[in-house]
Amino acid sequence: MSAEIVFGQVMHRRLRPVENRFAYRVFFLRLPLTRLEGCANALFSIERPNLFSLRYRDHGARDGSHPLRWIRALLADQGLGCADGEVWLQTFPRVLGYVFNPVSFWFCEDRAGRTRAVLAEVNSTFGERHCYLLSHPDRRPIADGDEFAARKALHVSPFFSVAGGYRFRFRNAGRLRMARIDYADEGGKLLLSSIAGTASELRAARLARAFFTHPLMTFGVMARIHWQAARLWAKRVPYFPKPTAPAKELSR
Numbered sequence: 001m002s003a004e005i006v007f008g009q010v011m012h013r014r015l016r017p018v019e020n021r022f023a024y025r026v027f028f029l030r031l032p033l034t035r036l037e038g039c040a041n042a043l044f045s046i047e048r049p050n051l052f053s054l055r056y057r058d059h060g061a062r063d064g065s066h067p068l069r070w071i072r073a074l075l076a077d078q079g080l081g082c083a084d085g086e087v088w089l090q091t092f093p094r095v096l097g098y099v100f101n102p103v104s105f106w107f108c109e110d111r112a113g114r115t116r117a118v119l120a121e122v123n124s125t126f127g128e129r130h131c132y133l134l135s136h137p138d139r140r141p142i143a144d145g146d147e148f149a150a151r152k153a154l155h156v157s158p159f160f161s162v163a164g165g166y167r168f169r170f171r172n173a174g175r176l177r178m179a180r181i182d183y184a185d186e187g188g189k190l191l192l193s194s195i196a197g198t199a200s201e202l203r204a205a206r207l208a209r210a211f212f213t214h215p216l217m218t219f220g221v222m223a224r225i226h227w228q229a230a231r232l233w234a235k236r237v238p239y240f241p242k243p244t245a246p247a248k249e250l251s252r
Contacts, residue, residue, distance in 0.1 A: 003039040004030040005206050006090075006177045008197015012228075016190055018235045022228060026092070026195065026217060027210045029054075029202060030107075030177065033068040033087040043207040044093065052207055053094045059104060059121065062129075071106055074133070075117060078252065082139055083108035083116035090177070095211070095218045100125075102156075102221070103195075105179055107172070114141035118170060120181075122154055125225060126242055130154035133252045134168055144171050152183065154247045159232045160190065161240045162247075175199045 007027045014020040031039050031054070037046050044052040057063065060070030068087060075083050091104035106119035117135040134148040148168045155162050164185030171178040178196035182189060200206055210217075233239070 001032070003032060003035075003202035004177075004199040005202045005210065006030060006197040006199045007210070008177070008195065010195045011193060013192045014190065014232075015192070016187070018237060020228070020232060020235065020237075022224070024220075024224060025214060026221075027197070027214055028090060028195070029093050030088050030090045030199065031202075033066075033071070033089055036066075036068070039202060041202070041207070042204040043211075044202070044204070049097060051096065051211060053097070054091075055094065058094070058099060058101070059089065059091070071108065071119065074119070074250070075108060078133055080108070080117050080133075080135055080139065082110050083135075085109040085111040085113060090179070092218055092221065095216060099218045100222045100225075102225075103179075103181070105170075107170075110141070115172075116141060118142065118148075118168070120150075120168060122156065124154055124156045125222070126155065128154060128247060129249065130247045131250045132166070132168070133250060135252075142170070144173050145169060150251060153251050155240075155242050157229075158239050158242065159229065159237045161185075162243060164190065171196075 005027060009023050010026050011023040040046050044050060046054050047056060056065060056067060060067035071087055075081065086109045088107040089104065092099050092101050101123055104121045107115050108117040110116050116139065117133060120132040123129050130153050132150045149165055151165045152162055164183060167182040169180045175198050177199050178194060180194040183191040
């Protein structure tokens with residue numbers, strides 16, 4: 001498989017204490033980290049300025065080192081050395097040098113191409129990050145539709161407390177690419193969210209289409225986050241200040 005560009009949408013639906021739903025068109029990339037440098041084309045660069053780009057410091061160790069080295073070390077440290085094949089990074093690219101990724105997913109395969117672990121790399125607008133490493137306790141391959149639970153550890157939104165947990169599900173059948181995250185607390189489900197779309201081979205012509213059909217998308221991601229926050233404030237949804245203690249970097 002080659003690098004992919006995926007056109008689709010992101011959806012959020014808040015259920016309590018008031019309902020608030022939005023869906024926006026987006027595109028994202030799925031990049032094979034063992035062949036990352038080979039993904040570059042006329043409009044997409046690795047570690048260089050371009051219309052679209054990826055910088056190593058956006059992911060992993062955040063120190064400018066290759067993200068593959070970081071994820072390999074993390075998997076080995078967590079007893080997931082079986083995920084020794086390709087690693088697919090699903091993420092928004094930089095557009096004109098700017099990006100904010102609310103969540104990126106790392107799909108970690110074994111040498112037979114079976115997914116053994118998924119890392120959900122979550123970023124907050126407060127400049128913090130937390131990674132949720134998802135796998136089966138017996139290390140068996142992950143099948144489409146398998147569900148994983150994780151306790152919430154990062155203060156992502158000031159309109160949710162750091163309580164409760166997430167349910168993750170993934171689908172990668174045919175050309176469909178889908179990740180779903182449901183958030184719940186002791187009172188039941190609070191938020192349903194998903195990012196899904198149809199995958200095609202990453203080519204310069206498709207990136208040009210993305211630029212003109214989704215203009216300045218990564219700038220829009222941050223703008224929409226603040227617009228939705230304003231809507232929640234106007235609806236008098238309770239506000240939760242950011243905790244003073246930072247979250248740990250990783251949980252399973």
